[in-house]
Structure formats: structure tokens, C-alpha cells
Amino acid sequence: MSxxxxxxxxxxxxxxxxxxxxxxxxxxxAVIGYLIFFGISSTQxxxxxxxxxxxxxxxxxxxxxxxxxxxxxxxxxxxxKNSKISFSISDGAHSLxxxxxxxxxxxxxxxxxxxxxxxxxxxxxxxxxxxxxxCPSKYDASKLEWYSTANNANxxxxxxxxx
Amino acid sequence: xxxxxxxxxxxxxxxxxxxxLAGLLGVRGRAPELTASxxxxxxxxxxxxxxxxxxxxxxxxxxxxxxxxVANHSSRDLPIFPYTITALWSDQSGSLLFWSWILSLYxxxxxxxxWSTNGDLMPYVIAVLxxxxxxxxxxxxxxxxxxxxxxxxxADGAGLNPLLQHPAMAIHPPMLYLGYVGFTIPFCFAIxxxxxxxxxxxxxRTTRRWTMLPWLFLGMGLLLGGRWAYDVLGWGGYWGWDPVxxxxxxxxxxxxxxLHSVMVQERKSALxxxxxxxxxxxxxxxxxxxxxxxxxxxxxxxxxxxxxxGAWFLSFIAxxxxxxxxxxxxxxxxLESEHEFDSLLSREVLFLVNNILFxxxxxxxxIGVIWPILSELVxxxxxxxxxxxxxxxxxxxxxxxxxxxxxxxLVGWGGATxxxxxRKLVGPLVFTVFITLLAFLLGARDPIPLLGYALIALVxxxxxxxxxxxxxxxxxxxxxxxxxxxxxxxxxxxxxxxxYLIHLSVMVLAVGVIGSRAYSTDQTSALAKGQSFTTAGYTxxxxxxxxxIPDGEGILTSATxxxxxxxxxxATLQPGNVYYPRQQQPETEPAIYxxxxxxxxxxxxxxxxxxxxxxxVSFRAYxxxxxxxxxxxxxxxxxxxxxxxxxxxxxxxxxxxxxxxEKKGFSYSPPGE
Numbered sequence: 001m002s003x004x005x006x007x008x009x010x011x012x013x014x015x016x017x018x019x020x021x022x023x024x025x026x027x028x029x030a031v032i033g034y035l036i037f038f039g040i041s042s043t044q045x046x047x048x049x050x051x052x053x054x055x056x057x058x059x060x061x062x063x064x065x066x067x068x069x070x071x072x073x074x075x076x077x078x079x080x081k082n083s084k085i086s087f088s089i090s091d092g093a094h095s096l097x098x099x100x101x102x103x104x105x106x107x108x109x110x111x112x113x114x115x116x117x118x119x120x121x122x123x124x125x126x127x128x129x130x131x132x133x134x135c136p137s138k139y140d141a142s143k144l145e146w147y148s149t150a151n152n153a154n155x156x157x158x159x160x161x162x163x
Numbered sequence: 164x165x166x167x168x169x170x171x172x173x174x175x176x177x178x179x180x181x182x183x184l185a186g187l188l189g190v191r192g193r194a195p196e197l198t199a200s201x202x203x204x205x206x207x208x209x210x211x212x213x214x215x216x217x218x219x220x221x222x223x224x225x226x227x228x229x230x231x232x233v234a235n236h237s238s239r240d241l242p243i244f245p246y247t248i249t250a251l252w253s254d255q256s257g258s259l260l261f262w263s264w265i266l267s268l269y270x271x272x273x274x275x276x277x278w279s280t281n282g283d284l285m286p287y288v289i290a291v292l293x294x295x296x297x298x299x300x301x302x303x304x305x306x307x308x309x310x311x312x313x314x315x316x317x318a319d320g321a322g323l324n325p326l327l328q329h330p331a332m333a334i335h336p337p338m339l340y341l342g343y344v345g346f347t348i349p350f351c352f353a354i355x356x357x358x359x360x361x362x363x364x365x366x367x368r369t370t371r372r373w374t375m376l377p378w379l380f381l382g383m384g385l386l387l388g389g390r391w392a393y394d395v396l397g398w399g400g401y402w403g404w405d406p407v408x409x410x411x412x413x414x415x416x417x418x419x420x421x422l423h424s425v426m427v428q429e430r431k432s433a434l435x436x437x438x439x440x441x442x443x444x445x446x447x448x449x450x451x452x453x454x455x456x457x458x459x460x461x462x463x464x465x466x467x468x469x470x471x472x473g474a475w476f477l478s479f480i481a482x483x484x485x486x487x488x489x490x491x492x493x494x495x496x497x498l499e500s501e502h503e504f505d506s507l508l509s510r511e512v513l514f515l516v517n518n519i520l521f522x523x524x525x526x527x528x529x530i531g532v533i534w535p536i537l538s539e540l541v542x543x544x545x546x547x548x549x550x551x552x553x554x555x556x557x558x559x560x561x562x563x564x565x566x567x568x569x570x571x572x573l574v575g576w577g578g579a580t581x582x583x584x585x586r587k588l589v590g591p592l593v594f595t596v597f598i599t600l601l602a603f604l605l606g607a608r609d610p611i612p613l614l615g616y617a618l619i620a621l622v623x624x625x626x627x628x629x630x631x632x633x634x635x636x637x638x639x640x641x642x643x644x645x646x647x648x649x650x651x652x653x654x655x656x657x658x659x660x661x662x663y664l665i666h667l668s669v670m671v672l673a674v675g676v677i678g679s680r681a682y683s684t685d686q687t688s689a690l691a692k693g694q695s696f697t698t699a700g701y702t703x704x705x706x707x708x709x710x711x712i713p714d715g716e717g718i719l720t721s722a723t724x725x726x727x728x729x730x731x732x733x734a735t736l737q738p739g740n741v742y743y744p745r746q747q748q749p750e751t752e753p754a755i756y757x758x759x760x761x762x763x764x765x766x767x768x769x770x771x772x773x774x775x776x777x778x779x780v781s782f783r784a785y786x787x788x789x790x791x792x793x794x795x796x797x798x799x800x801x802x803x804x805x806x807x808x809x810x811x812x813x814x815x816x817x818x819x820x821x822x823x824x825e826k827k828g829f830s831y832s833p834p835g836e
Contacts, residue, residue, distance in 0.1 A: 020507055025519060032523040032560065036530060039556040040548055047535065047545040066547060080774040081689050083781045102687065102771065 045117070050091040053120065061120050068115040069096060071133070076109055089114050100128040108133055165230065168218025169310045175211040176300035178204055183293035190286035190359070198286040205274045205289055208296065209267035216264050219257065219309050223247050228320050231311040232257050238322035238745070240716065245333045246323050252336050253323065255472065256307040261336075262453065263299040265344045266292070273348055273373070281369055287355030295347060298479050307472055325717065325743050325750050331391035339384035339411055343449045345377020346414060349421075350446035353439050357490045362497045364432060367425050372808060374425075374442075378418045379804045385411055386797040394753070399685060399767050399785030401793070404553040406532050410452030413525045417445040420521035426658055427514045430576060433500035434511075436491070437518055443487045448525065450480045455532070506578025513571050520567065524560040528553065554680070562618060565673070568666055569621035572629040591624035612681040619670050619677075626663045626670075633660070654811050661807025668803045672796025678764075678789025687771060689781040699786040701766055702727040703736075708777050717741040717750070722770055722780060726756060733758075738768045738782070757791060764788040 046060075050069035053060070069089030075097075076087045085108075086099040098116045111133035118128035182204030189197025219232065224243055228234040236250040236257075252258040270292050278285050303309065349370040356366040388408065389401035402408060421441040427434045454476035491498075504511050530537070531548045538546040573579070573587040598620035599613055607613055630649075638648040653660045688696035695704040703724050710720040719741050726734040736754035743750065756766040764786055771781035 017504065017507070021504070021512070024507070024516075028516060028519050029523070032520075032527065032556075035556045035559055036527050039527075039552040040530070040534065043551040043555070044534065044538070044546040044548050047547050080772055080781055081779045083687050083689050083771060 047115075050089055050094050050096045053096065054094040058122070061122050064117070064119055066115055066117045067096065067126065068113060071108075071111045071114045087114075089116065097125045098128050098131075099125060100131050102131075164218045164221045165227070165310055168215045168222075169308075171211045171214040171218070172300070172304055172308070172310070175208055175215065176297065176304055178208045178211060179293050179297040179300045182208060183290045183297060186286040186289035186293065190283075190290075201286060201289045201293075202274055202278065205267075205270045205293070208293070209264075209271045212260075212264040212267045215309070216251070216260060219251060219260065220248060223250055226320070228318070229312055229316040230309075231313050232309055234313050234317055234320045236321065236323055238320040241320075241323055246328055249327075249333050249336070250323055252340070253327065254309070256303065256309040256311065258336075258340075258456075259299060259302055259307060259472075260309050261340060262344055263296060263303065265340050266296060266299070266347055269345060269348055270296075277369060281365065283361055284352065284355045284359060284366060284369075287358045288351045291351040291354045291358075292347070295351075295483075302472065302475060306475055322716070322745050325741070325748065329391060329395050331387050331394065335384055335387040335391060338380050338387055342377045342379075342381025342384050343411070343414065343452065345380060346374070346418060346442075346445050346449050348377070349374040349442050353442045354487060354490065357439065357487075357494050360494070360497065362435065362494060364428055367428050367438060370442075371422070371425055371429075372810075374418060375422060375804070375808055378415065378422060379801070379808070381411060381415045381418065382804070383797075383801060385415065386794075386800075390794060393790075394755075396751070399683065399753075399769075399783075399787065401679075401790075404531075404550045407452075407456050409528050409532050409553075410448075410455045413528050414445045414448040414452060416521050416525040416528075417441055417448060420518045421445060423514050423521075424518050427511050431500070431502045431504075431511055433502055433504065434515065434518070435498040435500060436495065437515070439491055439498065441518070441522070443484070443491070444522070444525075447480060447484050447487075448529075450476065450483065454480060508574060508581060508584065509578035510571060510574050510576045513567060513574060517564070517567055520560055520564050524557050524564075527556045527560065531556075562614065565615075565618035565622055569618060569625050572625040572663070591621055591628065594624040595620040607682070609681065612677050615673070615677040615681075619673050622666060623670050626666050630660060630663055653806065654809075657807050657809070657811065661803060664803035665800060665807060668796055668799030670796070671799055672793055675789045675792030675794075675796055679787045679793065683785060683787045683790075685783065685785050687781060687783045689779050691779055692777075696782075696784075698784045699766075700728060701784070701786070703768065703782065703784060705780060705782065708773070708780055710777070714741055716745065717743040719752075720770070720773075722782075724754070724768060724782070726766065734766075736766070736768050738770045740770050765790050 045064050045066055047066040047068065048056070050067060053065065053067045067089070069091045072088040072090050072095060076085065078085045084099065084101055086097065088095050088097050090096065098114075098118075100116070100118075113133070115132040116126055116128035117130040117132075118126060120126050182201050185197045185204060186201035188194065189199075189201055219230075221227075222230050222233050223237055224247060226233065226237070226239055232254040233250075236253040237247050241247050241250070250257070252261045270289075273288065273292075274285065277288075281288075352366050352370045352373070356362050385408075388411070392398075392403070393401040421438065424434050424438050424441060428438055454473060504515075506512070531552055535545050535547050538544060569591070570584070570588075573584055573591075595617050599617045602613060602616040607616060634645060634649045634652055637643065637652050638645060641648065641651075643651065653664075684699050686696070686698040690696065690705040692705055692707065695702050697703070703726055706723045706725050708720065708722040710718070712719040712721060719739050721737050721739040724736045724738065725732055726736055734756040736756060738754040739752040741750045741752060742748070751769050753767055753769045755768075758764050758766060767785040767787060769783050771783045773780040
């Protein structure tokens with residue numbers, strides 16, 4: 001039921017209000033749209049394999065990226081005193097040395113896949129601010145579970161910890 | 164027992180299909196026996212699902228490890244209550260079963276309560292509800308069955324992930340489910356209204372409470388999840404913009420928009436298309452959230468369950484959205500507003516802006532969540548966004564919402580002039596400046612947190628002032644004492660004044676969020692016994708550590724750390740690390756010191772790691788200002804929402820008055836009414 005209960009004469013011209021409303025709504029949407037655009041373009045990070053990162057070479061030094069690869073067995077070097085750890089990840093062809101300022105979960109040495117989020121340095125090493133590792137599940141050998149250094153436990157905040 | 168359960172599961176599929184058809188055909192073909200039968204079908208379906216759930220619980224409790232669900236999520240030494248019971252929803256098929264079961268119970272409640280007042284709408288509601296249940300029944304029977312057998316029955320199960328053995332984790336999933344699933348009901352009513360052509364405002368009045376309750380549960384679920392993350396996960400925070408956290412937040416935001424927008428429809432019979440649209444979007448986001456959690460499409464905390472369920476869900480979501488929107492389009496003519504908005508500066512228009520902002524926030528989050536997929540489709544490269552994106556975009560939109568919340572109590576329905584508004588703002592602005600200066604003096608020096616505190620102060624000023632002056636006005640008229648006048652005021656207009664209380668509690672929470680996000684510190688230090696480090700004014704001395712302490716299923720390593728402030732010892736913290744040999748998994752146990760007064764801040768300490776013989780132990784200390792305001796605000800939110808939800812006689816009477824016109828024209832009497 002659509003009943004117009006206001007007599008025409010007491011209302012201001014409809015068109016004037018409609019234009020104002022639409023303009024206002026459009027403005028708000030434009031601001032939100034711009035925020036989203038700006039937010040994405042200024043904070044998005046590439047997610048590459050070791051090989052892809054290698055191919056990008058020096059051009060991405062200093063840029064925040066995520067790089068994923070397989071943990072190279074035996075490459076883990078842990079320095080508890082300085083809360084540092086270094087290891088290498090590779091995609092079979094290329095190997096990338098990663099250093100991380102923090103301590104990783106105990107099961108890290110059994111990790112298969114690793115994602116490091118951070119920056120590539122001029123010397124070709126990678127400094128990670130966050131490390132995610134996929135480790136085999138104890139019960140089901142075919143299952144893998146993600147661990148994150150942000151929390152030292154079997155949960156995975158794959159979309160970043162920066163507060 | 165499991166055979167009984169599997170039979171019940173198969174029958175439930177048949178009942179779901181029958182009931183949906185009976186409801187639809189019964190009301191279209193004017194066959195009251197069919198609609199009555201459909202009503203019984205809803206109850207029968209709930210009964211069958213209960214049988215299925217009970218049989219799975221029985222298998223869990225009797226440690227029947229031949230079932231995959233039991234073997235993968237419980238073990239002989241897992242306490243029956245609550246963790247063996249809660250294992251029901253740890254499993255993918257179990258969680259879909261839980262979803263469907265809760266929905267069936269909601270269905271019974273709706274059918275029993277609403278049949279007499281919404282007779283014309285109910286058969287359509289049942290048809291839509293059972294259509295959705297048919298999807299779940301198909302999934303449970305053919306894609307992911309709770310009765311899946313193990314190839315070889317193991318002697319003992321895998322046990323429950325120790326991270327999940329925490330009281331908050333026992334309640335958090337049911338809360339979230341009650342919330343998620345509950346949004347299905349208003350969706351069913353909206354579609355029923357569209358299908359039946361009965362688009363007067365009755366469906367809105369009916370569903371308002373049925374939306375607020377799941378909205379409350381979802382909000383509680385979100386808070387509990389955050390609390391668990393803080394207490395258990397050991398990273399010092401409580402919200403990480405994780406895809407699954409976002410999946411629960413998005414429908415909550417749209418639900419909030421809906422709850423506000425329906426007030427405009429109740430008052431002015433406007434924004435009808437918005438309201439139908441909002442509930443469709445909310446339900447779509449609920450399904451999407453369930454899909455996100457159940458298919459490992461985007462890595463997340465909860466996605467230990469990757470499977471083919473994903474493809475089915477996506478198809479179902481597409482089907483639901485496309486058909487709902489198409490239906491909405493065909494009924495656009497019946498959804499015209501009855502009143503025009505006369506003034507740009509009026510409560511109605513501000514509510515509309517509110518809709519746009521909340522929807523915008525939900526869409527911004529959605530884009531962020533699926534950005535890896537979108538960017539790959541568009542450019543071939545996978546890109547991800549993280550907390551900085553969400554903090555920027557959602558934070559800015561929330562600032563806009565705070566401004567709105569601050570201004571709305573001063574603007575009435577039908578409009579206000581800018582001059583009048585300006586005059587009313589003087590007092591609140593003085594208060595705002597005062598609070599901002601206070602915050603500055605107390606240590607908040609950065610512009611953005613200060614802006615946040617200023618906006619919060621504005622909201623508190625205008626909202627509390629409205630509550631106060633309205634109570635005083637009432638006291639003048641009725642000569643009641645303050646608290647009596649206040650509670651009477653509340654019950655006369657729960658939407659408005661209960662809403663104000665909810666706003667105030669959210670402000671308490673917001674203070675906590677700003678303080679803890681903007682000013683928390685994080686310091687890691689490796690110490691030998693006897694050494695100390697300082698952080699944020701505290702001096703932490705590593706005093707002792709011992710390992711190999713048996714602790715239930717695990718082995719505990721516990722350190723003793725003395726906390727000093729200004730030379731005085733104020734606390735002893737014992738952070739720990741428990742190692743679970745069965746899952747080969749360590750779990751951090753944070754030690755938290757709540758520093759008074761007024762919940763000033765938390766000192767949050769964890770053990771990062773240690774060298775072989777404990778000669779060096781690495782500690783990480785977070786200092787989180789105002790964080791307990793978050794939990795306290797959440798608690799106030801719970802109370803104020805319950806107060807707002809409380810039924811009162813006047814409203815039920817109003818509902819009957821509304822319902823009676825419905826019975827004119829074609830109607831039928833369900834048996835026994």
C-alpha cells in the first residue's frame with residue numbers, strides 16, 4: 001500500500017531534495033571507495049615463490065612482500081641469546097636465506113612449507129617480520145597444519161600481525 | 164546407535180523436501196491441510212536432527228573410534244564434559260550438522276511462536292527455511308557425513324587440540340553458530356514477505372527481535388573469540404583481521420545496519436528496499452562466512468578443514484543471492500516508501516547514512532578478504548592485504564560512525580535546522596574538548612587516538628545528556644524518583660533508550676580498543692637467571708625456571724619472573740610453556756598482570772623459548788593499556804542488549820493489533836488455533 005499522506009502544497013519540491021540526497025550519498029560512497037583504493041594500493045603485498053622473487057631481483061629490495069618456499073633441511077640456525085633465527089627456503093632451483101628476529105615454534109625443524117613476510121635486502125638475504133610454517137600433523141601424516149611465529153602455537157594468522 | 168542416526172539423517176532429507184513443498188503448495192493452492200502438515204514437518208525435522216546429534220554425541224561419549232569424527236577429535240583421556248561434547252563441532256561434518264540442528268530448533272521456536280500472529284506468512288517462511296535445510300541435508304548425506312567410518316578403527320583417538328581446551332572455546336563456537344544461524348530466520352521472513360506479496364510492515368515488526376537475538380549472540384561470539392585469543396594464543400592481542408574473524412564481523416556489521424534501518428521503516432514506512440536488501444546481504448555473508456571457514460580457500464586460524472564442501476557452498480550462495488535479488492526486483496513497486504524524507508538533516512536521513520557506512524565497512528572487509536583471489540584474477544599476481552589496510556579503512560569508517568552516533572541524539576525525526584543543532588552541540592563540544600585535553604595530559608599525544616577519544620567523548624556527552632534530560636522531563640511529569648523514572652522511560656521506548664545504553668557500552672569498548680591498539684608496546688629480551696629488563700616502566704627480573712612438570716596431558720616448563728615498578732615489587736608472574744607429546748605441539752601460557760587503577764593496563768608476559776639447559780631464556784613482554792575496558796565494555800554490551808531485548812506488555816499488544824488486519828481476506832486456521 002503506497003499512500004501519499006502529505007498534501008502536495010506543504011512539501012518542498014521533490015526534485016531539489018532528491019538531488020541533494022543523491023549527491024550526498026554519492027559523496028560518501030566516493031570517500032569510502034577512495035579509502036578502499038588507497039588502503040589496498042598502499043598496503044598490499046605481493047605473494048611470490050622463491051623463484052619469482054629471484055626473478056624480480058634488485059627491483060624489489062626494501063619492498064614489503066611475502067615469499068613462500070620449502071624449508072631447506074639443516075639450514076636452521078637458532079640463536080636464543082639474541083632471539084634470532086636464520087634458515088633457507090627454496091623452490092628447488094633457487095635458495096633464499098631468511099633471518100627472523102624472534103623465536104620459532106619447536107616443531108619448526110619439521111616444517112615443509114614456509115611463508116616469510118618481510119623485506120628483501122640488497123645482499124640477497126631476506127629479513128622477515130613474520131614467519132608462517134606448514135608442519136606435518138602428528139596424527140595424520142598426510143595432513144599439514146600451519147604454525148605462526150606470531151604466537152608460537154598451532155594457529156595461523158596468515159593475514160599479518162602488525163597492530 | 165549410529166545406524167539409527169544415519170537413518171534419521173536420510174529421513175530428514177526427505178522430510179525437508181516434503182515440508183518445503185507442502186508449505187509452498189499449501190498456501191498457493193489454498194490447502195490448509197498441507198500447510199498444517201508443513202508446520203508439523205518443521206517439528207518432525209527438528210526431532211530427527213536431534214536424534215542425529217544425539218547419536219553422534221553417544222558415539223563420542225562411548226569413545227566409538229570407528230567413526231572418523233570421534234577418532235580425529237577426541238581421545239580416551241579427554242574429559243567427557245565439556246571437551247568430548249564440544250568435539251561435535253570441531254569436525255567439518257559435525258559443524259554442518261550443528262548448524263542444521265540449531266536452525267531446526269530456531270524453526271520450531273518460530274513456528275510455535277509466530278503461527279498465530281503471522282498466519283499468512285508462515286507457510287512461505289517454512290518453505291524457505293526448509294529449502295535451506297534441504298541444502299544442508301544434501302551436504303550431510305552425500306558430501307560430508309558425520310557418520311563417515313575410519314578404514315581401520317584406531318585404539319585411541321587423536322585428541323582435541325590443546326588450544327581448544329579452554330572454557331571460552333567451549334562457548335565461542337555455539338555462540339557464533341547461534342548468531343550466524345539465527346540470521347537465517349529474518350531472511351526467511353523477508354523472502355516470505357516478498358513471495359507472498361505481503362509487504363506491509365508486519366514482517367519487520369515480527370523479525371526485529373528475531374534479528375537482535377542472533378546479533379547479540381554473534382557479538383558475544385566475536386568478543387569471546389577475542390578473549391580466547393588474548394588469554395591463550397600468546398601474541399598479546401585479541402583481533403588480527405584474520406579471514407575467519409572477518410567472516411563473523413561482516414554479517415554483524417550488516418545486521419547492525421539492519422537493526423537501525425528497521426526503525427525508520429517502523430516510523431516512516433520508508434527504506435523498505437534497503438531493509439530487504441540488508442537482510443539478504445547479511446544472510447549471504449553468513450553463508451559466505453561458513454564457506455570461508457569450511458574450505459581452505461584462504462589460509463586461516465580455523466581452516467584445518469579443507470575440502471570439496473567449498474564448491475557446493477559457493478554454488479548455494481550464488482543460487483540464494485541471485486534468486487533473492489531477482490525476487491526483490493519483481494516486487495519493487497510494492498516496496499515504495501510511504502513518506503518522503505522532508506529534510507536533509509533529520510534522523511531518517513542520518514540512519515540512511517548509517518546504513519551506507521556500515522555496509523561500506525562490510526564491503527571494505529570483504530574486498531580485503533578476497534583480495535588474493537581478486538588480484539590474481541585481474542592481474543595474474545597474488546596480492547594480500549593485512550591489518551594495516553583494515554585498520555585504515557574500517558577505522559576511518561568507524562570514525563564516521565562515531566560522529567553519527569554523536570549527532571543523532573540531537574536530531575529528531577522529521578528534521579532539525581543547522582542552527583538548532585549547533586546550539587545543542589555547545590555543551591557536548593565543551594565536554595569533548597575537556598576529555599580530549601584530559602587524554603592528552605594522561606599521555607595520548609598522537610592525533611588519531613586523540614581524535615578517537617574526542618569522538619567517543621562527543622557520543623557519551625550527547626547520549627548521556629539525552630538519557631538524563633529525558634528522565635528529568637519524565638520525573639517532572641510523573642513525580643517519580645530518578646531510577647524509577649529511568650526504568651519506566653526505558654520500557655516505554657526500548658528501541659531508543661535501550662539503544663542509547665548499547666551505544667554507551669560500545670563507547671567503553673571503543674576506549675579500550677583505541678588505547679590497546681595505539682599504545683601497546685612489545686619487547687623481547689633474552690635473559691640469564693638473575694638478569695632483568697625494563698619495559699614501559701616495569702622492571703622484569705628472571706628469577707627461576709623449572710621444566711618437566713607434568714600437567715595433564717602435557718609437560719610444563721614454568722618460569723618465575725618478579726615485576727618491579729619504581730623499585731617496589733608489585734607482582735610475580737609465572738609464564739609457562741606446555742608441550743603436548745601426542746600432538747607434538749607446544750602451547751604458550753601467558754602470565755598477565757592487570758595493573759590497577761581503573762583497568763589502567765595489562766602487563767602480558769610469555770616465554771618465547773630457551774637454550775637447551777635454560778641458561779638463556781627469551782621473554783616477550785607486552786604492555787596493553789586500557790585493554791580491560793574492551794572486556795568490560797563487552798560485558799556492558801551484553802547487559803544493555805538484554806535490557807533492550809526484554810519484551811514488554813505494550814509491545815506485544817501492539818503486535819496483536821498489527822496482526823489482526825492480516826487475518827482479513829484470505830486466511831485459514833491451523834488446527835487448534
